[in-house]
Amino acid sequence: MRRHRIRSVRRLVVVLLAVVATTVSLAGCMPDPPGRIGGAGVAITGLPPTPPMGWNSWNTFGCDITEELIRRQADALVESGLRDAGYRYVVVDDCWGADHRAADGSLQADPQRFPSGMAALGRYLHARGLAFGLYSGASAQTCTQYQGTYPGSTGSRGHETQDAATFADWQVDYIKYDWCSSDSDHDDQVAAFTAMRDALRATGRPIVYSINPNSGVSGSVPGTEFDWGGVATMTRATNDITPAWSTDAGPSGYQGIIDIVDAIAPLGARVAPGSFLDPDMMVVGIGDGLTAAMDRTQMSMWAMMAAPLIAGNDLTQMSAQTLATLTSPAILALDQDERVSAGRPVDDDPEIWSRAVGDKGLVVSLTNRSDYPRTMSVSLASLGLVGDERVVGVDAWTGNEYRAARGELSMPVGVADTVVLEIR
CATH class of the missing domain: 2.60.40.1180 (Golgi alpha-mannosidase II)
Structure with a gap:
């Protein structure tokens, strides 16, 4: 019944008959924005044209993740009805890996946190109708390693071909790829993100490629300044979100919901089928800093932006109100509308x-x-x-x-x- 209701609302939204004086051109007929990095086509072929939906471990758990925790969250995603509402990707963020590579140079899971290994976790998720997401770093270190809060130096820079092959072998469906370096040279960033894109392409597996060129970069927001639409499936246009309405941190600091909305407002022309601006993960249901109204505003505006919807709350302790907000059929239908056209002020x-x-x-x-x-x-x-x-x-x-x-x-x-x- 849930699927039927969602499909019915989606059809309603799609066939809305507004009394429009002028007809807006279809998004697919608009020319590519000038300066688009990576070419006119999508970064990774074979993926749905609409924004990805799922869950990410970072906003609630940070580095405190284990195999058992991820499995519990995945089970809750299914049992709550979120999977059937469209939230399919389960993304394991930073701190899943060992602090060193294997003898052959390949990435490996932390043996204490993920004793069964990442391929086994992927099988667990796939068996439940979910998709497997994983984190890696575009520099020599992941973000927590760069910040000194997690040991090792296991970023994918210089290992792109080997790591992409590993991800494909583990049946990974989504890669979150963070910059995490104070070196913000544009050409270097383009080379690093393009190298992983090409390596993912070479595997032949349709893997959502989510990049964040802003982490560790001071005084600049490369995700806003440049259009990365030909390099990545989704590109973070701002720095990290925090569960707040607004902050005074500026573009290089943590930002609230409205700060991010304002930052992305002029960039909507970059959004197209298979290429999305990423306003960061959802903070719906996280902490005490947001009201139910603010949660609705985040869902509403992320849908107006045709943005990926990646929840970040603890799914095992989710309130009925949070679940209702995350699964609003009409809002999800708007976000997933087949036109894939971002709104604007x-x-x-x-x-x-x-x-x-x-x-x-x-x-x-x-x-x-x-x-x-x-x-x-x-x-x-x-x-x-x-x-x-x-x-x-x-x-x-x-x-x-x-x-x-x-x-x-x-x-x-x-x-x-x-x-x-x-x-x-």
């Missing part, structure tokens, strides 16, 4: 975004950044719509309907909350 208003969906459909989000509830409005003219009596916005979260009047759609929005309107 309306009239440069950071609180109001629109996104084209399906053939001629339209979705509008309104985020209340004030510290008090208020009525928010969006003019039909700014959306290219006409005819007050014919335009209705249906909130994807609540099902509430708002009929246009006097050339506007208006509705109440709570503090730090977001209304997502399907325009009919």
